[in-house]
Amino acid sequence: MEAGDRGHVVVEVHGILVTVDIDGDPVRCSPAPALDLYPVVGDRVTVSPPVLAGDPPVVTQVLARRGALTRLRGDSTRRSRDGASEHVLAANIDLAVIVAAVSRPPFHPRFIDRYMVLAQRGGIDVALCINKCDLGTELPDLEVYRDLGLPIVKVSAKDGTGLDDLRALIAGRTVVFTGHSGVGKSSLVNALFADEMAQTGDVGGKRGQGRHTTSRSALFRIDADTAVVDTPGIRSLSLAGIARDELIDLFPDLAPFTDSCRFRDCSHDHEPGCGVIAAVEAGKAAPARYEIYLRLLTEDR
Numbered sequence: 001m002e003a004g005d006r007g008h009v010v011v012e013v014h015g016i017l018v019t020v021d022i023d024g025d026p027v028r029c030s031p032a033p034a035l036d037l038y039p040v041v042g043d044r045v046t047v048s049p050p051v052l053a054g055d056p057p058v059v060t061q062v063l064a065r066r067g068a069l070t071r072l073r074g075d076s077t078r079r080s081r082d083g084a085s086e087h088v089l090a091a092n093i094d095l096a097v098i099v100a101a102v103s104r105p106p107f108h109p110r111f112i113d114r115y116m117v118l119a120q121r122g123g124i125d126v127a128l129c130i131n132k133c134d135l136g137t138e139l140p141d142l143e144v145y146r147d148l149g150l151p152i153v154k155v156s157a158k159d160g161t162g163l164d165d166l167r168a169l170i171a172g173r174t175v176v177f178t179g180h181s182g183v184g185k186s187s188l189v190n191a192l193f194a195d196e197m198a199q200t201g202d203v204g205g206k207r208g209q210g211r212h213t214t215s216r217s218a219l220f221r222i223d224a225d226t227a228v229v230d231t232p233g234i235r236s237l238s239l240a241g242i243a244r245d246e247l248i249d250l251f252p253d254l255a256p257f258t259d260s261c262r263f264r265d266c267s268h269d270h271e272p273g274c275g276v277i278a279a280v281e282a283g284k285a286a287p288a289r290y291e292i293y294l295r296l297l298t299e300d301r
């Protein structure tokens, strides 16, 4: 099982076995007990034949990661309440595509705001994908994100609108689709491929919430250089573990103004002589972004 320099890619992790893409075939393998890192989706690994015939092949090494996507203590999806303070979701990710729907489920800018803070902390680029544009609902106001230079694509997994823009956005990268349950992450994976690859589910109930159809992350390869990791819907995105004084650094558009704050321990909330507040008042920083900062500063993280 020659891995070459870049190893074989882990496409799914289930309990004690992991599925590894070996020359285009999904092969269930067993991680060697001595591994330092437990493999996650997107990891590149080396694989050896089993010791005993009939056993699964063995993952012998997890190659160095770049761009690991982690979640913090307190997040909850249905399947990831393992109590770990930081949980690696996927490795070797180039871009996180935050998927939201124009409605059904309702558009939640606060999810985007929180996700951007986490992505900034992990050094991961983000883009926005607004799905279900076929519903005819008026599009949410995205100006604050556009002003930040976030790539934004408007799509419909149902009628195919914008899928070429989405393809262009992800071409040549390994991306992860993230967002609330029911926004259409798996439907988009299927729409990008000709065949049904990922399971999708109805959005039910009065509030049009999703039902958590996808229960574990899985990597789908679109071509030799492009792959999408479909993930389970996130219920709530915790920023627990991010200290109050660390938060401003995760707003790259606001952080430079802290140089002129009068107090070293300025929280940029109410203090006299605050450089950030001055920048907002002078029109040098976006009031909408400052409001997002204040909201995240004061609310329960």
Ligand SMILES: Nc1nc2c(ncn2[C@@H]2O[C@H](COP(=O)(O)OP(=O)(O)OP(=O)(O)O)[C@@H](O)[C@H]2O)c(=O)[nH]1
Residues within 6 Å of the ligand: 131, 132, 133, 134, 135, 155, 156, 157, 158, 159, 179, 180, 181, 182, 183, 184, 185, 186, 187, 188, 199, 200, 201, 202, 203, 210, 211, 212, 213, 214, 215, 231, 232, 233, 234
């Ligand atoms: N009208 C419309 N419905 C869509 C579109 N995309 C997905 N849906 C529907 O939305 C529902 C949820 O889609 P999924 O793809 O399962 O959503 P998901 O984000 O993968 O959800 P989880 O796996 O639970 O996180 C399904 O009933 C889809 O048919 C779209 O572009 N337009």
Ligand SMILES: [Mg+2]
Residues within 6 Å of the ligand: 185, 186, 187, 199, 200, 213, 214, 230, 231, 232, 233
């Ligand atoms: Mg899904």
Ligand SMILES: [Zn+2]
Residues within 6 Å of the ligand: 258, 261, 262, 266, 267, 268, 269, 271, 273, 274, 275, 276, 277
């Ligand atoms: Zn300040």
